[in-house]
Amino acid sequence: MPPTLSSRTVVPRATRMARPARRQQLVRAAAAAFLERGFDGTTMETVADHAGVTRMLVYRHFESKDALYRAVLGAAFEQLDVAFAPDATESEAGVAGRLMAAARSEPDAFRLLWRHARHEPGFTADFDAFRRQATAFALDLLTPLIPDQQRRRWSALAIIDFLYGSVCNHLDDGDPARDHDFALHLHWGVVGMLAAWQQRDTANPGTL
Numbered sequence: 001m002p003p004t005l006s007s008r009t010v011v012p013r014a015t016r017m018a019r020p021a022r023r024q025q026l027v028r029a030a031a032a033a034f035l036e037r038g039f040d041g042t043t044m045e046t047v048a049d050h051a052g053v054t055r056m057l058v059y060r061h062f063e064s065k066d067a068l069y070r071a072v073l074g075a076a077f078e079q080l081d082v083a084f085a086p087d088a089t090e091s092e093a094g095v096a097g098r099l100m101a102a103a104r105s106e107p108d109a110f111r112l113l114w115r116h117a118r119h120e121p122g123f124t125a126d127f128d129a130f131r132r133q134a135t136a137f138a139l140d141l142l143t144p145l146i147p148d149q150q151r152r153r154w155s156a157l158a159i160i161d162f163l164y165g166s167v168c169n170h171l172d173d174g175d176p177a178r179d180h181d182f183a184l185h186l187h188w189g190v191v192g193m194l195a196a197w198q199q200r201d202t203a204n205p206g207t208l
Contacts, residue, residue: 023061023071026051030078031072031108039069066122071116076102076109084137094191095141095184096190099163100170100183107171114164133186134160145194174205 027049033042044065048055062068082088083102091097097110103110117127138156146152163186170182 019061022057026053026058026061027071027075028106028108030068031075031106031112032073034069035108035112035116038116039065039122045070047056069120069123070126072109073113073123073130076113077108077130079103079105085195091183093180093187094190096163096167096186097180098184099167100179100186103167103171104176104179107121111168111171114168131160134164142194146197151197155194159193162186162189162193 026047030042030047033046033050035044037046042065044058044062045055047068047139048058051058058068062071079102080099083098083104088098091101093100113127113130117123117130135153135156138160139152142152142155142159146155166186170179
């Protein structure tokens with residue numbers, strides 16, 4: 001007697017990922033590959049290997065390595081836009097808390113954006129545009145605190161480097177469970193810098 005339908009062993013078919021999910025998987029695999037090997041040292045085959053897919057599948061989503069690199073930067077930009085949207089949830093750690101949340105969402109893309117994109121000739125303009133936007137945001141926040149235009153710009157650039165560089169360092173080997181504590185640490189570091197800059201005229205220039 002042939003086996004009934006209920007008694008047969010059913011082998012499930014491999015689950016096909018929806019296009020947005022597959023694209024996100026490839027972008028994250030590319031971010032890891034570019035971070036590890038640089039733009040010139042990474043091929044579409046490398047990205048495919050990182051993602052566990054075929055090179056042909058990568059090409060179905062991205063026409064070139066340039067497009068893939070720019071998509072990685074776009075993933076970092078998108079998380080920053082979400083974190084700093086006007087209706088975003090306020091963080092106890094202020095700007096540092098929002099930045100840490102954005103970075104943790106796409107850690108490899110974030111580090112690629114801040115540390116490496118500026119050194120890749122094809123993407124220097126992307127980084128420069130991003131840095132101008134970050135600087136404008138910082139300058140706007142500092143306007144009521146530091147009236148002098150030149151000092152305000154110095155302060156904005158210093159804070160940007162401090163926050164983005166520190167967050168990248170934490171992403172390298174920091175404990176994700178302590179992201180909030182780390183963001184608070186950065187927040188109070190910025191508060192300290194601002195307090196020192198605001199009081200510079202009364203401070204003893206011979207002390208640290």
